[in-house]
Amino acid sequence: RSIDTAKLVFPQFDIGPLAQFQENVWFYGPAFNIALPIFDIGKASSYKAQAKIRRQWDLYSDLALHIRTRARALSIALLNTFSTAQHVQNTVLPLAKECVHQTLLLHNALQVGIFDVLLAKKQELEDEITLTGLSRDYWIEKGQLDTLLKGYMLP
Numbered sequence: 001r002s003i004d005t006a007k008l009v010f011p012q013f014d015i016g017p018l019a020q021f022q023e024n025v026w027f028y029g030p031a032f033n034i035a036l037p038i039f040d041i042g043k044a045s046s047y048k049a050q051a052k053i054r055r056q057w058d059l060y061s062d063l064a065l066h067i068r069t070r071a072r073a074l075s076i077a078l079l080n081t082f083s084t085a086q087h088v089q090n091t092v093l094p095l096a097k098e099c100v101h102q103t104l105l106l107h108n109a110l111q112v113g114i115f116d117v118l119l120a121k122k123q124e125l126e127d128e129i130t131l132t133g134l135s136r137d138y139w140i141e142k143g144q145l146d147t148l149l150k151g152y153m154l155p
Helices: 002-009 043-108 114-149
Strands: 013-022 025-034
């Protein structure tokens, strides 16, 4: 702490050995060099250092906010995708399978045509494709969240 204060008061302070050659004789001894700040008492460099610290703190705060926002968005998207996939798997697909089964029974009783059976089967396949897409999205989002929690930022 006292060295920092001394640096503010005396920004240029040098100490060390000195060797000088004059008239065929070497002179050895200590050397001191002190610059007295008459007009510059170190306020500018102090303010500059404080501005650098504030800028670094602002960058740190911005990065921390960005990471928290990204983590929150990924976790919400992950939960939404998971709940939607669970709904499709537990509710929509069984209903589509039951619809195909009932349509086949009606077709066997000659009450609906083959195109109605194909339409019901098409809807069941579309629901299975939706579930596959939701499963893919879930694992992508889970990988992104795991990567973020390990300390790596993805764009």
